[in-house]
Amino acid sequence: MKITLKIDLFMAPILIALAGCGKAPASKPVSGPSSPPEKGTFQTAVDGFTGKTAVDAGQRARDQVKAASATRNKNMEEIGP
Numbered sequence: 001m002k003i004t005l006k007i008d009l010f011m012a013p014i015l016i017a018l019a020g021c022g023k024a025p026a027s028k029p030v031s032g033p034s035s036p037p038e039k040g041t042f043q044t045a046v047d048g049f050t051g052k053t054a055v056d057a058g059q060r061a062r063d064q065v066k067a068a069s070a071t072r073n074k075n076m077e078e079i080g081p
Contacts, residue, residue: 039047047053
């Protein structure tokens, strides 16, 4: 009785976990705009260690400042000297 009870207590969680491991029902792939693949953990770590993330952020900030400056200059030209 004790051995059977131990086996049942051991096997029950395994059987429950394996119960969901069947073939999934076939589903049609959804067509639409595909998103670019997301970066993996390794790639994210490498980008962080090398500073690529900071460089990219700096370049985006530079582009935003240039765009804002161009807009301001255009507005100042419309107003006149």
